[in-house]
Amino acid sequence: MEEGKAHPPEGVFAHLEMLEARAHEAAVKQAAAEQQKEQLARLEARVQELRQRRDELQAKVELQEQGQREQEGVVSDPAQHSAQTVLEWKIRKVKSTLQVFYLTGISGKLSKHGVCFCISTAYEGIYLDSYYLDLLTEPQVRIHRHSVPIFIPMEQIAKKYLQTDIRRFLSVLSDHLNAYVGRRYQADQLQEHFSDRLEGTMQRNSLCNLLVFNYNPSSKSETFPFNARLLYGDLCCSLPTEVVISCAPDAPAALAEMAAAHSDLFRRLALHKAFGSFGSAGEHVDGAR
């Protein structure tokens, strides 16, 4: 081996640069590894902290519930609670009662120049849309803003009652809104749960008081022998006033009888419930032949 062989100066520098680069890389890698270790340690610590807090809260809640089971409705000692706590408790209680008014159908709050009413709607136990009415009371009662859809005849109702009897105005408006929402709900439910018995999408207007669709009471068929036309003449009602069920002119008598029976059914029962009563076995309809 030849020691002290002269290396060209470029080679040495290049070698040194390479070493420097490698050292740099190693340093960066080490820094990254340490950073990740630190991050992991931090995360682990946070997890521990949260676990502890969660366990403490859980114990507190269990204690509360145990205490509640043992003594229901005990009036607590006010001296234990600061005035602020008592006030906050009372505020929450009043807010809670105001929320119950929402469930009654008419709620609202006073505004600077009048009242802002909220009319809530529901179908049986399911609460649906709410509508807002901002009323001004000076110099006379008038509607400032509202969220009532235009196809509800609110202007007519207002003309009749708003000046003389606000309560009656709200009551009649509420009847219209609840009936509209009820009709819409029935149509939506029919479309959602019985689409296999309907031919395509049913036709309806925005007020949902005219529905036209072709259907088959049994779900196991390819044809839709019945055409239904439901007219809800009373805008405050969610049952139709006029039902026309028709089938092909050459249809067998049994079909015509069924059409008559259905016509009566749709007049008495909510649409989706009527379809529900057809059953899964279905009233078998021999449509094709």
Added chain:
Amino acid sequence: MDSSLCQAYKDEIQSLEEEIRLLTEKYEANQQESVSFSEEEILMSINSFQKEFQRQSGGHGFPSDLKAELESLETDLSFLMKFTGIQFTSHCKKTVEKTRNRTVQKHRLLGNCHSLSFELEFQLLEMQTKESVSTVITDLSITMESGGDSDVSKFVSRTEKHGSLLTFFRSLSSYAEWYEHRRCTFLHFKAKYPDIVALPDGLRGDYIILRNPKVSRFELMIVWKIHLDEEGRTTPVLDLLTKVPEQVLEQNRATVENAPAHFRSLLLLLGAETAIENLIKALDLEK
């Protein structure tokens, strides 16, 4: 390897934070529901709170808004109660289930609408979907004195079956208004013509008897029924029934037999109070 451990920790942190949030809400809800302060205690707190705060910072700023907030809320509440006629005398609620998307609360509500009192128990389910919060009532139980009115008991059981809390309140409101109107009208006539007007069933009954003390066995009965149909619609129906001794009947058959129809026309033209007043005056003149 390390990065997956990192992710696992992050996931656990997120789920723990969610758990802590739910537990905190549950704790606070339990605190709210288990504790009860009387009105005097609340008033005392308001006063001491205000003094304490004014002492500390010259009475201006953030927490004094608490008192203003309470006053504004109470004004809203008393307005609503006066406007709708519905007063809640007691409201207890208890959170039965609380998860990220579902809250179930049990409510017990006592109150009255004008002079009719009610007691309700129901479960309120709130579900959070992507777009909105849906509210559903289940297990509705209604106690209301029907006063023997079969309409009312039928309506109540139908409403309970479908959980139609909203329909219950709206119908109750309208029924109670008519009930109150009838009660006031009966009271008014009884006070004005104590000798002629009799209320065998009292003010809560649905009829009054008119008789002239000088003419025996001649009675007019005005029946005022308030019908409540299955949908909850209220319809007041007034009718006149006559109790006439044979001889008087023979002499005035046409008049007596037409009396109910005439009463109905009077009702349509003049309204209940004026129609009844007219009848009473006519009776008074009868010798």
